[in-house]
Amino acid sequence: MANLNTKIGVAQAVGFPLMKAEQLLDQAFVLLAQAQAAAVEGRRTARLPLHAGHDSIEQVIVAQQALMATRKAVHTAHYGFRDIADSMNVPARAYGDHGDTPREEVPGLTPSRTAGHLTAVAANAA
Numbered sequence: 745m746a747n748l749n750t751k752i753g754v755a756q757a758v759g760f761p762l763m764k765a766e767q768l769l770d771q772a773f774v775l776l777a778q779a780q781a782a783a784v785e786g787r788r789t790a791r792l793p794l795h796a797g798h799d800s801i802e803q804v805i806v807a808q809q810a811l812m813a814t815r816k817a818v819h820t821a822h823y824g825f826r827d828i829a830d831s832m833n834v835p836a837r838a839y840g841d842h843g844d845t846p847r848e849e850v851p852g853l854t855p856s857r858t859a860g861h862l863t864a865v866a867a868n869a870a
Contacts, residue, residue: 751832752839758825759839766822769815773808780804 746754780801787796826836 751834755829755834755839759841766818773811776804776808
């Protein structure tokens, strides 16, 4: 079995580009949303007919749907690679995984049981 430094090196070689890809996917998603909003606002500002740009906006939505499928696949891969790193006893922080993909609920950080929490907040506010 390889020593811990070798294992960390392998985890970093996989983890660094994977996490960079996740960041770029998020950035692409934001940019597409901004383009879509600008197209709608631009149509209104330019006083163009309501149907102006529909086909192009629809294509942005198609791109966003494809991007969402890609994000889900990369996220699933992230979990798989984390399982492998865990099996090699490589701590997540050793390769830069700082909890962007938490496995379990982390109070105050991980959104979970939102409906119940909002019910409790609403009850306290009343």
